[in-house]
Amino acid sequence: MIKAGIIGSTGYAGAELVRILLNHPEVTISWYGSRSYIDEKYASIYGNMFELVSDVCKGDDISALADEVDVIFTATPQGFLAGVLTEEILSKVKVVDLSADYRIKDVATYEKWYGIEHKSPQFIEEAVYGLCEINREDVKKARLVANPGCYTTCSILTAYPLVKEGLIDPATLIVDAKSGTSGAGRGAKVNNLFCEVNENIKAYGVASHRHTPEIEEQLGYACGKEVVINFTPHLVPMNRGILATEYASLVKKEGGSLPSAEEIQAVYEKYYGGEKFVRVLGANKCPETKWVEGSNYVDIGFKIDERTGRIIMMGALDNIVKGAAGQAVQNMNLLFGFDEALGLNLVPMFP
Amino acid sequence: MIKAGIIGSTGYAGAELVRILLNHPEVTISWYGSRSYIDEKYASIYGNMFELVSDVCKGDDISALADEVDVIFTATPQGFLAGVLTEEILSKVKVVDLSADYRIKDVATYEKWYGIEHKSPQFIEEAVYGLCEINREDVKKARLVANPGCYTTCSILTAYPLVKEGLIDPATLIVDAKSGTSGAGRGAKVNNLFCEVNENIKAYGVASHRHTPEIEEQLGYACGKEVVINFTPHLVPMNRGILATEYASLVKKEGGSLPSAEEIQAVYEKYYGGEKFVRVLGANKCPETKWVEGSNYVDIGFKIDERTGRIIMMGALDNIVKGAAGQAVQNMNLLFGFDEALGLNLVPMFP
Amino acid sequence: MIKAGIIGSTGYAGAELVRILLNHPEVTISWYGSRSYIDEKYASIYGNMFELVSDVCKGDDISALADEVDVIFTATPQGFLAGVLTEEILSKVKVVDLSADYRIKDVATYEKWYGIEHKSPQFIEEAVYGLCEINREDVKKARLVANPGCYTTCSILTAYPLVKEGLIDPATLIVDAKSGTSGAGRGAKVNNLFCEVNENIKAYGVASHRHTPEIEEQLGYACGKEVVINFTPHLVPMNRGILATEYASLVKKEGGSLPSAEEIQAVYEKYYGGEKFVRVLGANKCPETKWVEGSNYVDIGFKIDERTGRIIMMGALDNIVKGAAGQAVQNMNLLFGFDEALGLNLVPMFP
Amino acid sequence: MIKAGIIGSTGYAGAELVRILLNHPEVTISWYGSRSYIDEKYASIYGNMFELVSDVCKGDDISALADEVDVIFTATPQGFLAGVLTEEILSKVKVVDLSADYRIKDVATYEKWYGIEHKSPQFIEEAVYGLCEINREDVKKARLVANPGCYTTCSILTAYPLVKEGLIDPATLIVDAKSGTSGAGRGAKVNNLFCEVNENIKAYGVASHRHTPEIEEQLGYACGKEVVINFTPHLVPMNRGILATEYASLVKKEGGSLPSAEEIQAVYEKYYGGEKFVRVLGANKCPETKWVEGSNYVDIGFKIDERTGRIIMMGALDNIVKGAAGQAVQNMNLLFGFDEALGLNLVPMFP
Secondary structure, three states: OEEEEEEOOOOHHHHHHHHHHOOOOOEEEEEEEOOOOOOOEHHHHOHHHOOOOOOEOEOOOHHHHHOOOOEEEEOOOOOHHHHHOOHHHHHHOEEEEOOOOOOOOOHHHHHHHHOOOOOOHHHOOOOEEOOHHHHHHHHHOOOEEEOOOHHHHHHHHHHHHHHHOOOEOHHHOEEEEEEOHHHHOOOOOHHHEHHHHOOOOEEOOOOOOOHHHHHHHHHHHHHOOOOOOEEEEEEOOOOOOEEEEEEEEEOOOOOOOOOOHHHHHHHHHHHHOOOOOEEEEEEOOOOEHHHHOOOOOEEEEEEEEOOOOEEEEEEEEOOOHHHHHHHHHHHHHHHHOOOOOOOOOOOOOOO | OEEEEEEOOOOHHHHHHHHHHOOOOOEEEEEEEOOOOOOOEHHHHOHHHOOOOOOEOEOOOHHHHHOOOOEEEEOOOOOHHHHHOOHHHHHHOEEEEOOOOOOOOOHHHHHHHHOOOOOOHHHOOOOEEOOHHHHHHHHHOOOEEEOOOHHHHHHHHHHHHHHHOOOEOHHHOEEEEEEOHHHHOOOOOHHHEHHHHOOOOEEOOOOOOOHHHHHHHHHHHHHOOOOOOEEEEEEOOOOOOEEEEEEEEEOOOOOOOOOOHHHHHHHHHHHHOOOOOEEEEEEOOOOEHHHHOOOOOEEEEEEEEOOOOEEEEEEEEOOOHHHHHHHHHHHHHHHOOOOOOOOOOOOOOOO | OEEEEEEOOOOHHHHHHHHHHOOOOOEEEEEEEOOOOOOOEHHHHOHHHOOOOOOEOEOOOHHHHHOOOOEEEEOOOOOHHHHHOOHHHHHHOEEEEOOOOOOOOOHHHHHHHHOOOOOOHHHOOOOEEOOHHHHHHHHHOOOEEEOOOHHHHHHHHHHHHHHHOOOEOHHHOEEEEEEOHHHHOOOOOHHHEHHHHOOOOEEOOOOOOOHHHHHHHHHHHHHOOOOOOEEEEEEOOOOOOEEEEEEEEEOOOOOOOOOOHHHHHHHHHHHHOOOOOEEEEEEOOOOEHHHHOOOOOEEEEEEEEOOOOEEEEEEEEOOOHHHHHHHHHHHHHHHOOOOOOOOOOOOOOOO | OEEEEEEOOOOHHHHHHHHHHOOOOOEEEEEEEOOOOOOOEHHHHOHHHOOOOOOEOEOOOHHHHHOOOOEEEEOOOOOHHHHHOOHHHHHHOEEEEOOOOOOOOOHHHHHHHHOOOOOOHHHOOOOEEOOHHHHHHHHHOOOEEEOOOHHHHHHHHHHHHHHHOOOEOHHHOEEEEEEOHHHHOOOOOHHHEHHHHOOOOEEOOOOOOOHHHHHHHHHHHHHOOOOOOEEEEEEOOOOOOEEEEEEEEEOOOOOOOOOOHHHHHHHHHHHHOOOOOEEEEEEOOOOEHHHHOOOOOEEEEEEEEOOOOEEEEEEEEOOOHHHHHHHHHHHHHHHOOOOOOOOOOOOOOOO
């Protein structure tokens, strides 16, 4: 039994960590951090936790916290962890960071896209990018895990095998992503009011969203060269879920024909056939966000368009489970040698 | 480890039984019954079950099923179970019926409100009304459990302690209930299309809904006299959840004063203080359906109005968990001597 | 052609005034007031007005405004108009107040329920309660119209004829009301975020909502005696619409029988038969908020329950049209001698 | 004053025609056709029309109808009009067809994508593709107008000026479109039930949707060569609205630089500057479907991505107004010499 502390436990991702960890057989949450609600009962902020959590919220003193727990989750704004992390902390506890602070290896890229100075670049090299299906072995040995972003997890996993195996031309990759509104967080903003989001869809952050370089970096590792893509997020009137619709030109085989659906399927199976949390629906199947709601699954389907020579890849996940808290717990399981799926046997909820 | 069969596994309540039982440590589902989808893969009907359920659907031959399993759940239209149940079946397996066939003790009342003849009234007497918090001991000894309706569970539990203790006048009881659309089932009807339900609210079945006599009968047992109420269901543009707002005149104490909030609270605590699945929020608290979504909880709050002498009681639950499948599993646990909460440690999902 | 000024034009009710008045053949809007967005283009705040409104927002200097226009609409927080209204202003322009400042004749009642001091009680007597169907003739002669609240309009009109004619006992009246989220305004509050409202329903302001005394006062005028009711508002995950479900005991006729549906229908027809904006659906009909969306209609249906001796009355309207801006325009039409329906031939939008 | 008949008046597009035409000063609807609801009151099928429409539904005998009216709208399934249209009918009345029967000039293409035989190919040549902003003059002289599809109108208008002027490479064009659920029609199908659509997003018809060849044909005319694109529709949990997010490589100018935002803007203005119903939001602006809800507007914005050399174009419209009924009325206005915007001054409704 290990003890966990959550800094930022009253945001949506933090609250989802609580939901998942409450049923994790090897973890006790002993610190509910929340700068905004310090000394208030956690269950007064999240009514669903009435009689399930009796704790009051504590602050974000990560040094004090490091003395009390075995693992710290930071579900905090960009820059927070980079501003407070020290070698001493890392010597005491494992840290799973749900913010972007250590996701991007090139500090200049981070500072450009996030518009803030990175306060502790010395830990970037050490941090392991926690996309378990790709970096599993490195995560196991890490002290600091950079938990991937929600759009990023979905976008990368959907295209990764085909990029890695050279079946598509990365220069043609376009990711058109759609997200539920929980991705916007629990901040009180007019743009996220019910009446503004409901009965509405829009793109935002076009050609400028911060998850872009994260996707590009990881796919670049996969194919061994720089990748530059278009990534367009959209806000959808639903609470949870991300759907990434990805377009790329297939690389023709010798003789000029396109890869077949069976060949594409085989490549997906090669990478994900043994992965519990990636479900390859296969050719001509369209994943739906509702089929993964509340669970840690990523569902992937694809369609080859002979007319244009492109493949349309589609991936769906729950943005606050596999896209945040679920993946963080999956990383924690790896860090502590637990079964990777422990506490994550969440059956998707329908309807 | 016991084996369970579900007749009607492709309706919403049946599918929720699957979701819950897949994580139940003492149960294996060995029969996915569905008259409409016989021989089709269950996961092709419910995409969320991809790689989780590999079975194909079977028919509704309850006699054959009774030879294979330990417990049968019937999530079927009214009249189905009454038409096929036999003493032989009951001698072999336990049956938890999610339909209304055995909920109402007076067969004439059943036939009047449901408009169909009851084909096996000989089992009505034996059937135990499976509202666990009230009939726990009887359920443990039963062969046949009549699992309560969704509106009914919410309406009864919200008012029960005050009716039982004589704090409110049952003749003044009005239940104004609001339900998510999953309560209407998965049938393809124009009225339940997205565009008809979304951005809309309406009452239906006013003064004629079939759950009315079920509420009246159970509350009548509580106070020892006939109860006649107004019950008005409403259709709300959301998937899950029932909220019951209930009005009744408080019975004045000697001296003419109303009971205090503390006295009301104490009565709720008397009945539900030890109940895991009933959470008494208390005075001046308004439960929200979202706080119980996906879980087996009922949340109850109340407000005394000194101006009118009435109390407003409010109860919220998830209509397909505590209002159907969750309660059915709770009953199954009682039937087989498992911990009553086994497999039901579902933390409400928010958002 | 008259000129109109709107103070508070960037709230939802103010914006709906703009939507309606843009198509009104006798009105030009010449002042878009908004304390928060002063000097910003109106169309930058409400993107739907791109190329339709080129004005920038002005402040809330009502005295300056009174020199420029013929009619002022105040869609402002409680207390604003009461704090700035003067005889001089009223001598120059007509004022239609969408706030509650002059709705309640008894200043003590106002101050108790609203928790603020009334700064200009001298105008309360003069102000006409602008429920056109009831106070039409008084509105025509007014300088100051107190435009009714959204819940109030729906609750009163639904019960008014039966209260007025003594067919129901006002002491038994219970109003269970459900509102879309636009009623909560455009303020940035966590409670009104998409993720908090969506997939959720809850009661609020139980036995304490500010529209209660307004309903009680008007129904009291109808029956000539004090009326005290229960009024319970609920928040529904939809943008627009109010449904009021109202319960009351029918007064028995001599001989002890209940009034018939035909008799009830006749009374509704007596009051509303000639009213364009009240549509009496009749017995056993349940109005739906979607059937009036975007329009100025109130739809009313009812059901007699012989078992309990009660009638269930149901009314539906669009809270920001007939419940706010549409009714304000209807009042303006009366004030200026226009056809009462001018600019209000809005066909409900479905779906 | 002209008389109009609607065949298929009880589908969503037909009902929207009714909503719009009821306020059209030059049109009376004299035939509400509906095969499913013949002899039923129209207002009993669409409750919003209570007291607004007193007619009962008639059948789909187009020959009889042609003797009674001046214009016929067919909002019917594919193949209906092609099966019944005759020269005699066209000699008597104007026909605006909201189905796809005469949209595609190449009958083989039609038969391939729609999977049905075309029964009256002799009228295809004559039919004018009713995208008013592009084919205005031809529409004025037509007898038969092929009203464009909803996805098509949005997709074409968003890209048209840039394709026409050679600023983008049509071979790189990808249209990722998102639609509200009314686009799926009012048929009772499980896939369109509230609980299946709500809280969900999915692609469908990937690389096979029937609107694809219609977009390709029209854009082909614009650039004078064959165009083959990827078009991916998605189902969004909202009633109305289409958003098309379109990607294409910009054609570099001499010297190798990309066109500037100002140059792109100028091209949009060249084509749409004088168009009432196309609102060019401009560079770096993202249209939202809610900003056009209930209106005949198309809103267009764009973003240039210097990193990839692509432009992201975004267009939004209301699928049953500009995408169906509104555009049909716009075409009717042209056919009869009315002001093109007559009856279409619909201010978008927000929220």
